Amino acid sequence: MNGTEPSFKPLHPQARQATVAAGVVSCAVAAVALWLAAGAAAYALPLPGRLVAGIAVAAGLAVLAGALVQPLLNHSRTSYRVDEDGLQIRRGVLWRSHVFVPRSRIQHTDVAQGPMQRMFDLGTLMVFTAGSKHSRTRLRGILLKEARRLRDDLTDRGDGGGDGATDDPAAP
Amino acid sequence: MIGPSNPAQDAWRRLYPYSWLVTSIGPTCFLAIALTVPALVVDGEPGSTMGRLMAFVPIALGGLGVGYVVQRHYEYRIADGELVVRQGILKREERRIPLGRIHEMDVAQGPLQRLLGVGVLRVQTAGGAEPEAVMRVVELSEVERLRRQVGLDEGAPEASDAPSEAEEGVLLRMPGPEIVRLGLIRNQAWGLVGAVAVLLSQMGLFDLLNVEEMVEEAVPAVSDADPQQAIASMSAMAAERLEPALVISLAGAGLAGLVLLAVALSVLLSFLRFQGFELTAPAGGRAGTRLRARFGLLVRIAQATPTSRIQRLCVTDGLRSRLMSRRMIRMDTAGGEDGAKGTEGFAAIIASGSRHWLAPLIPAARVDGLLRRAMPECPRPEDARWQPIDPRARGRRLRLRAAVVVTGLAVVSVLVPWALAAVLPALGVLYWQAHRFTASRAWAAEADVLLWRRGWWRRELILIPYSRIQSATVDQSPLDRRHAMASVRVDVAGTSGIGARIPYLDVSAARGLAARLNREASLRAFDWD
Numbered sequence: 001m002n003g004t005e006p007s008f009k010p011l012h013p014q015a016r017q018a019t020v021a022a023g024v025v026s027c028a029v030a031a032v033a034l035w036l037a038a039g040a041a042a043y044a045l046p047l048p049g050r051l052v053a054g055i056a057v058a059a060g061l062a063v064l065a066g067a068l069v070q071p072l073l074n075h076s077r078t079s080y081r082v083d084e085d086g087l088q089i090r091r092g093v094l095w096r097s098h099v100f101v102p103r104s105r106i107q108h109t110d111v112a113q114g115p116m117q118r119m120f121d122l123g124t125l126m127v128f129t130a131g132s133k134h135s136r137t138r139l140r141g142i143l144l145k146e147a148r149r150l151r152d153d154l155t156d157r158g159d160g161g162g163d164g165a166t167d168d169p170a171a172p
Numbered sequence: 173m174i175g176p177s178n179p180a181q182d183a184w185r186r187l188y189p190y191s192w193l194v195t196s197i198g199p200t201c202f203l204a205i206a207l208t209v210p211a212l213v214v215d216g217e218p219g220s221t222m223g224r225l226m227a228f229v230p231i232a233l234g235g236l237g238v239g240y241v242v243q244r245h246y247e248y249r250i251a252d253g254e255l256v257v258r259q260g261i262l263k264r265e266e267r268r269i270p271l272g273r274i275h276e277m278d279v280a281q282g283p284l285q286r287l288l289g290v291g292v293l294r295v296q297t298a299g300g301a302e303p304e305a306v307m308r309v310v311e312l313s314e315v316e317r318l319r320r321q322v323g324l325d326e327g328a329p330e331a332s333d334a335p336s337e338a339e340e341g342v343l344l345r346m347p348g349p350e351i352v353r354l355g356l357i358r359n360q361a362w363g364l365v366g367a368v369a370v371l372l373s374q375m376g377l378f379d380l381l382n383v384e385e386m387v388e389e390a391v392p393a394v395s396d397a398d399p400q401q402a403i404a405s406m407s408a409m410a411a412e413r414l415e416p417a418l419v420i421s422l423a424g425a426g427l428a429g430l431v432l433l434a435v436a437l438s439v440l441l442s443f444l445r446f447q448g449f450e451l452t453a454p455a456g457g458r459a460g461t462r463l464r465a466r467f468g469l470l471v472r473i474a475q476a477t478p479t480s481r482i483q484r485l486c487v488t489d490g491l492r493s494r495l496m497s498r499r500m501i502r503m504d505t506a507g508g509e510d511g512a513k514g515t516e517g518f519a520a521i522i523a524s525g526s527r528h529w530l531a532p533l534i535p536a537a538r539v540d541g542l543l544r545r546a547m548p549e550c551p552r553p554e555d556a557r558w559q560p561i562d563p564r565a566r567g568r569r570l571r572l573r574a575a576v577v578v579t580g581l582a583v584v585s586v587l588v589p590w591a592l593a594a595v596l597p598a599l600g601v602l603y604w605q606a607h608r609f610t611a612s613r614a615w616a617a618e619a620d621v622l623l624w625r626r627g628w629w630r631r632e633l634i635l636i637p638y639s640r641i642q643s644a645t646v647d648q649s650p651l652d653r654r655h656a657m658a659s660v661r662v663d664v665a666g667t668s669g670i671g672a673r674i675p676y677l678d679v680s681a682a683r684g685l686a687a688r689l690n691r692e693a694s695l696r697a698f699d700w701d
Contacts, residue, residue: 085694096653098646100686102694105642129642130506130665130698137643 008079008090015141016075018120023068030063080139082153087127089139101137105129109151113144123147127154184247184258188290191309192239197284200232248307250321255295257305269295269304271322275481275505279315281472291315291472319476343463343542344531346449354446354533355439357492357500365434444469446532453545463530463546477528479546481505483640483664484671485530487539487633499539501531503546506665549620549637556616556623562657563610565676570606574599615674617688622662624672634672638692640664641671646686648679658682662689665698 038056042049070093078091086102110126117123123144127137139147188194207228241261248257255269274295281291289312295305310318346354447469453461462476484504493499505528530546543550577598585591608628616623622641624634645661652658658679664671677685 085690088690092648094650096648098683098686100644100646100690102641102643102690104694104697129663135642 008081008088010079011075011141012122012143012146014120014143015122016072018116018122019071019075019141020068021119022116023071026067027060027064030067031060034060034063075141078139078141080142082150087137087150087154089137099137101127101129103154106154109155111144111147111151117144121145125150182249182251184249185314186247187243187307188309188311188314190288191290192236192243194285194288194290195308196236196239198282200235203235204228204232246307248305250318255305255318255322257307267305274304274322276475276477277315277319277322279312279472279474280468281474283470285309286472289313291474293318341454342450342452343545344449344451344534344538346446346467346533350533351442351446351449352439353496353498355442356435357490357496357498357533358442359434359438362434362438364437365430368433369430448472449532451531451542461545465529475528477503477505479548482546483636485543485547485550485635487543487635488627488631489536490630493533497536498533499531499536500533501529501539501542501546503528503530504664504671543635547621547635547637549639550635551618551621551623553623553625553633556618558614558616558623558625559681561610561613561615561674561676562678562681564655564657564678565613566606566610568651568655568657568676569609570602573602573606577602610676613674613676615685617685617692620692622672622689624674636662636664636671638689639696639698641689641693642698644686644689644693646679646682652679660685660689 034056038052041047042052045052073093074091077093077096078089080087080089082088084103086100086104086106088101089099091097106127107130108128110128111123112126113123121144122140123142123146125139125142125147127139129135129137139150142150242259245261245264246257246259248255250256250271253271255271255274257267257269259265276296278294278296279291280294285291290309291312293307293310293315295307446467449465449467451463451465453463462478464474464476466472466474482503483506486502486504487499488502489499531542534542540552543553578595581591581595581598612628612631613626615625620637620639622636622638624636626632642663642665644663646658647661648658656679658677659673659675660677660682661673662671674682674685
């Protein structure tokens with residue numbers, strides 16, 4: 001560090017690709033399911049074909065929004081910072097929150113990597129405190145290297161204990 | 173058979189020798205009553221009742237036998253820094269509880285147990301709502317010994333019922349009149365009374381109020397052709413018409429009776445729960461002292477809480493308690509081992525914590541003193557530098573509610589035109605409410621403690637030491653962002669939920685507060701002890 005205050009870092013761009021990939025898969029699955037459901041509904045129920053199609057399209061758009069648009073927006077709005085005092089994470093699209101986790105309160109940290117994340121070299125950092133609401137603070141969408149670096153940084157100094165888990169390839 | 177006289181500390185110990193009797197008496201009596209009383213009431217025939225009792229005896233003996241065997245198979249000891257408990261007949265279970273994990277050992281005594289000087293010991297750890305070990309029953313002297321070994325006590329002897337001596341400072345006592353006041357303030361019996369009312373209505377009591385039926389019955393009588401008969405029936409009808417008035421006044425009296433019943437039950441419940449409430453602490457008042465509370469009428473509970481386990485204090489009062497110049501203080505505790513580094517031990521910690529009464533009812537003048545004993549870093553609330561929430565809160569709350577209310581009234585006015593007249597008074601009420609909301613809320617970040625007060629009818633004063641803050645969050649809802657405002661959420665350990673949530677702050681004030689809390693928290697180590 002050259003002595004200046006570290007600024008908030010955004011998530012890694014590769015995470016966006018992972019999100020898109022996951023979103024596309026979800027949408028594809030949902031599209032097939034909706035098509036089947038619409039077909040069955042049009043066949044079984046005495047509803048006009050247009051209505052059924054309209055509902056299916058609306059549902060499809062909702063899935064698109066939930067699986068693709070929202071995660072992408074979330075990704076671009078999330079940023080984090082580790083300094084002397086601890087970890088800070090800013091996130092949220094409509095409802096924004098800015099979490100402060102002091103170093104001395106970190107009981108335990110975890111780095112995890114799901115199968116999708118493995119393809120893109122991403123990892124999830126989980127920071128545990130004794131609190132009830134924020135007992136587990138999760139940071140997804142950073143490189144695995146970065147997650148490990150943060151973990152080491154946070155558990156290095158401060159009263160928090162070392163972490164038990166290593167890079168557990170199990171899904172978070 | 174190995175009683176407290178055994179000097180060897182590592183030897184296996186058993187429960188109180190007559191535990192099987194003590195714990196079985198209650199259920200046995202209940203079973204006996206359940207078997208015989210309904211039969212007596214229904215049959216009225218002593219013969220079959222005797223037969224039932226005869227059949228009951230072997231069942232009772234069997235139950236006592238099982239209790240005895242279970243008790244014989246229960247043993248415990250303290251070894252290698254752990255409390256080891258072995259129990260079970262068919263399936264032997266051995267449970268090891270690290271002493272550091274035990275954050276409370278409560279004693280509950282039923283009336284018979286109090287006579288015998290024994291009680292049910294519950295060992296609470298940071299492992300969730302269920303106690304890790306329950307010992308039915310052990311002698312009180314054994315409880316004392318265990319508490320000393322576990323490290324929960326500094327050795328002060330515990331008398332079960334007698335008030336403690338002055339060397340242990342008595343912080344609060346609640347004599348009879350206080351319990352009555354508590355019963356008047358807390359409506360604990362309304363649910364019960366409501367259920368009784370429903371029951372009565374099912375039995376047709378309220379059908380008497382059905383006036384229409386009575387009138388309908390009278391009408392055919394009036395339409396009789398014969399005038400004399402008509403007069404006779406009309407006078408009869410008049411007599412009948414008096415009845416509704418009588419019935420209504422009876423119903424009114426009945427309702428008043430129900431209210432009185434609810435109040436009386438509430439007072440009774442308060443006695444059952446809190447009779448003889450006594451809160452003591454060893455004289456000296458250093459940090460980490462244990463606050464001991466004893467209370468209860470039939471079942472007497474003895475609790476001890478180290479002040480270092482207190483995460484948050486909450487002083488509340490309502491209209492009735494203010495009338496009597498009283499307050500109520502609750503505390504949120506959490507405790508446990510910080511040695512466990514793995515996720516399992518840690519998950520146990522976050523599941524721990526409970527909300528206890530520090531003072532179910534206390535005179536307002538003594539609140540400060542008690543707060544200082546329970547939370548030594550706490551400043552006097554009057555001396556705190558209170559910061560109000562942002563004045564824009566008033567406008568925001570007013571606008572939102574006004575929009576809802578005016579729209580609602582407009583919709584209703586389609587059917588009922590005069591509803592529009594209610595708009596102005598409604599707005600007036602809303603304005604007053606918004607004003608009171610904003611004026612009643614303020615926070616103070618003092619040297620070691622965060623204070624947050626809110627509420628108008630029901631007021632709350634929340635105190636959280638910085639050393640207990642786990643994390644702080646700045647939240648913004650979409651409306652918050654439009655007005656450049658935010659709220660600050662403070663998290664403490666335990667299952668009590670959010671420690672405090674301070675809404676409607678200016679966004680820079682919110683960020684500044686969160687940053688300050690973060691810094692203060694990081695400067696102070698968090699330890700359970």
